[in-house]
Amino acid sequence: xxxxxxxxxxLDRGRMMKSxxxxxxxxxxxxxxxxxxxxxxxxxxxxxxFMPVGTNATVKAIPFEDLLEMxxxxxxxNTYHLYIxxxxxxxxxxxxxxxxxxWDKPILTDSGGFQVFSLAKxxxxxxxxxxxxxxxxxxxxxxxxxxxMEIERTLGSDIIMPLDECVGYPCEQSQAxxxxxxxxxxxxxxxxxxxxxxxxxxxxxxxxxxxxSSFKDLRERSAKEIVDIGFDGYAIGGISVGxxxxxxxxxxxxxxxxLPEDSPRxxxxxxxxxxxxxxxxxxxxxxxTCIPTRYGRYGTVFTKQGKLVIRxxxxxxxxxxxxxxxxxxxxxKYTRSYIRHLFNVGEILGLYLASYHNLYFYLQLMxxxxxxxxxxxxxxxxxxxxxxxxxxx
Amino acid sequence: xxxxxxxxxxLDRGRMMKSxxxxxxxxxxxxxxxxxxxxxxxxxxxxxxFMPVGTNATVKAIPFEDLLEMxxxxxxxNTYHLYIxxxxxxxxxxxxxxxxxxWDKPILTDSGGFQVFSLAKxxxxxxxxxxxxxxxxxxxxxxxxxxxMEIERTLGSDIIMPLDECVGYPCEQSQAxxxxxxxxxxxxxxxxxxxxxxxxxxxxxxxxxxxxSSFKDLRERSAKEIVDIGFDGYAIGGISVGxxxxxxxxxxxxxxxxLPEDSPRxxxxxxxxxxxxxxxxxxxxxxxTCIPTRYGRYGTVFTKQGKLVIRxxxxxxxxxxxxxxxxxxxxxKYTRSYIRHLFNVGEILGLYLASYHNLYFYLQLMxxxxxxxxxxxxxxxxxxxxxxxxxxx
Numbered sequence: 001x002x003x004x005x006x007x008x009x010x011l012d013r014g015r016m017m018k019s020x021x022x023x024x025x026x027x028x029x030x031x032x033x034x035x036x037x038x039x040x041x042x043x044x045x046x047x048x049x050f051m052p053v054g055t056n057a058t059v060k061a062i063p064f065e066d067l068l069e070m071x072x073x074x075x076x077x078n079t080y081h082l083y084i085x086x087x088x089x090x091x092x093x094x095x096x097x098x099x100x101x102x103w104d105k106p107i108l109t110d111s112g113g114f115q116v117f118s119l120a121k122x123x124x125x126x127x128x129x130x131x132x133x134x135x136x137x138x139x140x141x142x143x144x145x146x147x148x149m150e151i152e153r154t155l156g157s158d159i160i161m162p163l164d165e166c167v168g169y170p171c172e173q174s175q176a177x178x179x180x181x182x183x184x185x186x187x188x189x190x191x192x193x194x195x196x197x198x199x200x201x202x203x204x205x206x207x208x209x210x211x212x213s214s215f216k217d218l219r220e221r222s223a224k225e226i227v228d229i230g231f232d233g234y235a236i237g238g239i240s241v242g243x244x245x246x247x248x249x250x251x252x253x254x255x256x257x258x259l260p261e262d263s264p265r266x267x268x269x270x271x272x273x274x275x276x277x278x279x280x281x282x283x284x285x286x287x288x289t290c291i292p293t294r295y296g297r298y299g300t301v302f303t304k305q306g307k308l309v310i311r312x313x314x315x316x317x318x319x320x321x322x323x324x325x326x327x328x329x330x331x332x333k334y335t336r337s338y339i340r341h342l343f344n345v346g347e348i349l350g351l352y353l354a355s356y357h358n359l360y361f362y363l364q365l366m367x368x369x370x371x372x373x374x375x376x377x378x379x380x381x382x383x384x385x386x387x388x389x390x391x392x393x
Numbered sequence: 394x395x396x397x398x399x400x401x402x403x404l405d406r407g408r409m410m411k412s413x414x415x416x417x418x419x420x421x422x423x424x425x426x427x428x429x430x431x432x433x434x435x436x437x438x439x440x441x442x443f444m445p446v447g448t449n450a451t452v453k454a455i456p457f458e459d460l461l462e463m464x465x466x467x468x469x470x471n472t473y474h475l476y477i478x479x480x481x482x483x484x485x486x487x488x489x490x491x492x493x494x495x496w497d498k499p500i501l502t503d504s505g506g507f508q509v510f511s512l513a514k515x516x517x518x519x520x521x522x523x524x525x526x527x528x529x530x531x532x533x534x535x536x537x538x539x540x541x542m543e544i545e546r547t548l549g550s551d552i553i554m555p556l557d558e559c560v561g562y563p564c565e566q567s568q569a570x571x572x573x574x575x576x577x578x579x580x581x582x583x584x585x586x587x588x589x590x591x592x593x594x595x596x597x598x599x600x601x602x603x604x605x606s607s608f609k610d611l612r613e614r615s616a617k618e619i620v621d622i623g624f625d626g627y628a629i630g631g632i633s634v635g636x637x638x639x640x641x642x643x644x645x646x647x648x649x650x651x652l653p654e655d656s657p658r659x660x661x662x663x664x665x666x667x668x669x670x671x672x673x674x675x676x677x678x679x680x681x682t683c684i685p686t687r688y689g690r691y692g693t694v695f696t697k698q699g700k701l702v703i704r705x706x707x708x709x710x711x712x713x714x715x716x717x718x719x720x721x722x723x724x725x726k727y728t729r730s731y732i733r734h735l736f737n738v739g740e741i742l743g744l745y746l747a748s749y750h751n752l753y754f755y756l757q758l759m760x761x762x763x764x765x766x767x768x769x770x771x772x773x774x775x776x777x778x779x780x781x782x783x784x785x786x
Contacts, residue, residue, distance in 0.1 A: 334495060341493075
């Protein structure tokens with residue numbers, strides 16, 4: 001870890017850690033849940049929070065006006081996808097990602113690492129970076145940590161994730177170890193680039209990503225190395241890559257003790273509603289997943305009792321709303337019978353209504369979580385939610 | 394025409410014609426354009442007007458809130474499609490079509506005739522009715538004029554179209570003649586059923602449909618027979634079935650002189666913006682076509698200058714709105730560059746924005762037409778519109 005001894009890192013680490021962009025207003029006494037605020041260049045976000053996924057500069061099927069209406073505080077977009085299409089020249093000509101999609105609230109962009117490792121073809125990883133073929137047209141590209149930072153600067157993200165190496169599950173310990181080492185190396189180079197080239201910073205935040213697969217010692221080591229470099233927040237990466245839920249929470253539990261109390265913690269790519277509640281109880285502050293919109297497009301909607309497959313014949317004349325306890329406009333207005341019909345005949349309004357409800361459900365769940373922490377009864381909230389929610393439905 | 398001599402028809406014809414549901418407020422002096430109002434059970438509609446098409450109990454890609462926002466006065470839905478899916482039992486259980494899709498403004502339903510003749514398989518037409526196989530599952534069905542009226546009563550339409558026989562283009566005169574005769578026969582039976590079974594009427598209007606393909610004598614004869622039966626309004630059917638535009642307008646011109654001045658005239662299934670302007674000049678009051686939403690879904694948008702294919706590479710960094718003279722929210726907010734990107738990556742927001750703009754364009758065109766008639770300068774409006782609009786773009 002010789003790089004860590006350089007004055008640059010410790011100096012800058014101090015600067016970054018003192019930025020006070022994240023403030024914890026209340027800690028739950030019975031769990032590790034926290035109620036806070038994260039300040040970005042495009043506004044302050046109440047935590048814990050969920051980020052709707054807008055891969056291609058749009059949250060699938062949902063106009064931005066609806067995201068505002070349902071009080072989405074931030075959205076996530078994908079560096080890899082935007083780099084491939086429309087490409088950086090188009091984003092630049094449009095004045096950055098906010099201006100391109102006319103969203104003036106915060107944006108987090110991932111690093112593209114996950115997509116390079118899951119979508120791209122013929123990737124060759126070396127310490128310098130990763131060479132890959134576009135999943136779209138087979139064209140050859142080379143991502144270095146520096147290049148990814150450059151892309152995210154062009155996008156104008158409020159929360160920037162550095163390039164990391166993400167492994168699948170199951171995975172050999174040796175492979176997971178090598179990915180951790182490269183992730184640390186790339187994290188240093190990313191921060192170096194950030195410090196040198198984002199001098200004005202414009203309020204942009206840089207997060208670090210912890211890897212380590214399901215191995216306790218690797219998780220600890222990765223967390224310590226990433227925290228040593230010093231970032232504005234810390235993400236638990238390499239989860240939700242095919243492992244059982246128990247293993248996912250184990251990996252989380254291996255990591256959390258080594259993340260600083262006063263920084264935001266981001267559990268990447270999860271999850272189901274019950275999993276988010278359980279993760280908040282462990283001290284997680286941020287979530288993202290395409291589940292609400294993806295499930296919505298395929299006709300599965302979330303309810304207080306669990307998932308409901310709206311296409312099913314049993315709903316053909318059902319006059320109830322998708323979720324009887326939901327107050328979203330789709331549930332206040334439409335019957336299951338109507339929405340089932342829309343899916344049966346392949347109408348866009350169906351997937352719009354289901355996606356809208358699901359996103360509302362996720363955002364409302366986060367509002368309820370925040371209220372419960374504020375009111376000092378998060379443990380009770382968790383117990384009641386989990387007793388009602390059937391995760392296997 | 395022996396049936397026409399029965400006291401029932403003439404008696405009822407008098408009743409229907411005296412209903413004064415359609416009032417002409419102003420007639421243009423230089424053209425045959427008229428500015429009127431048509432009163433239905435779900436509200437009064439300013440004419441001339443355009444009806445967005447909601448085939449499956451939804452206007453494709455456009456939530457009903459948007460239709461209200463862009464001031465759509467009425468929508469059209471399809472009897473055949475709703476009869477096949479979700480089926481009448483589901484509509485009944487939901488309390489009718491208005492309640493099913495939560496649209497409390499007027500609805501016009503077509504008779505299903507056009508779909509039976511264009512979509513259904515293995516149809517057998519006889520005077521009693523038409524037997525056909527569902528295009529969806531091959532199941533066998535039999536539509537009679539009476540059954541179609543029954544279906545439309547269950548739907549609860551505000552403007553009801555009776556079953557007719559629609560022929561394609563080109564078509565032998567003998568075939569067109571036989572279709573006209575059957576259309577007249579069915580029109581009589583439809584009205585008979587309406588008079589006997591819609592006693593309360595609930596403000597529901599029944600229209601007649603004129604056929605006759607492109608034959609002058611058939612158009613005249615069909616118009617006279619249908620008008621003799623007596624309806625609340627008259628539709629020019631059997632157009633937009635593959636014929637050249639000149640032939641379509643010829644068929645219209647063959648028909649119009651025989652339609653009563655004081656009844657609404659509905660040109661079914663057209664058209665392009667310039668065609669609607671030209672039809673209004675000939676005295677047409679009502680239009681419907683799926684063009685704005687269908688073209689929108691495939692990335693073609695309407696502008697004052699004509700069609701624009703937003704997918705084209707030339708728009709990749711174009712910072713202008715879809716239509717520079719449009720004030721719809723999509724044009725006020727988004728660049729061609731962004732919308733082109735959305736189409737390129739197959740995002741629903743793209744087809745939503747293009748469909749939204751196109752529908753707004755059609756409805757705004759109708760508002761402009763109405764204003765021009767009111768202001769007494771429709772002829773100038775028509776000239777200016779057509780000189781600017783390139784129909785071959």
